[in-house]
Amino acid sequence: MAARTPTCLSCIRRLTFTPTSSWAQSVQQVRYKSKKTYDQGVIVRLLEDVPKYGRKDAIFRVERGRMRNLWYPTKKAEYMTADRFAELGLSRRDDVGERDPMFRAYETTEDVAEEDVVEEGSDMPVFSLAPERIHTLLTTLVPEVLIFHRKPIHTPAPETQAPSAPPKERRSPLLAHHDPEPAAKPKEPEVDLKAIFGSVSTADVLVSVKTALTRDPEAIRIPLESRSIRFIGEETDRVKQLGEFEVEIAVPGASELVPEVRFVRRKVEVLPVEETASVSVS
Secondary structure (H helix, E strand, O other): OOOOOOHHHHHHHHHHHHOOOHHHOOOOOOOOOOOOOOOOOEEEEEEOOOOOOOOOOOEEEHHHHHHHHHHHHOOOOOOEEEHHHHHHHOOOOOOOOOOOOOOOOOOOOOHHHHHHHHHHHOOOOOOOOOOHHHHHHHHOOOOEEEEEEEEEOOOOOOOOOOOOOOOOOOOOOHHOOOOOOOOOOOOOOEOOOOEEEEEEEEEHHHHHHHHHOOOOHHHHHHOOOOOHHEEOOOOOOEEEEEEEEEEEEOOOOOHHHHHOOOOOEEEEEEEEEEHHHHHHHH
């Protein structure tokens, strides 16, 4: 029985089409080995026994987030820099080992839970300070007055031409003696020195506050943002003139039920640059 000739147009194309070598080469997938280097972490030395990592004085690599957020603030480990290797008489090549995941001495439920949180997202900061503690740190470390220096804008008053005096008439000295005294000249308007080039924003205040918090390893973990700071009595997030202003720093995690720890207030003083130069010279 003879085979029936297909009548479908797509079937005819499929039967008559023969893939060429160029077509086969175009659809071939080419995979290359990735040359991307992955972050291997930071070298640390344990200052105490840590469950699932190792004993005291063990040196190995660990995630940067774990060291930055958990171990360094609590003094569980120290960074092993080149200078620290030289002080201890150790070598980066020979004395860097591996973590011991089977080491579980002195393990507690809280420690395991805290470690699991970091393993899920090691780059995410772990924050556990109470609002009362944050309020104490901000009150203690942030100075009462935050000083900023800006260049003032000099806006001199417009010059006005004085009216020309009428020509003097020749008069006798006796009559000239009884003439009223000429009116005093009006005082020239003072130059406005309050406007400044640029401004002082809440972001500038945030940088100053965070700089003050770097003196304490616990305070650097406070998650402050520029939106946590506002100028009291100002409708914008910046000031554009010299003077003294008051800012309010919102305490992260504070409840409305405890108003005494919700905010920390500080003064912001904007001074002209000229005063900075005179103080530094003296």
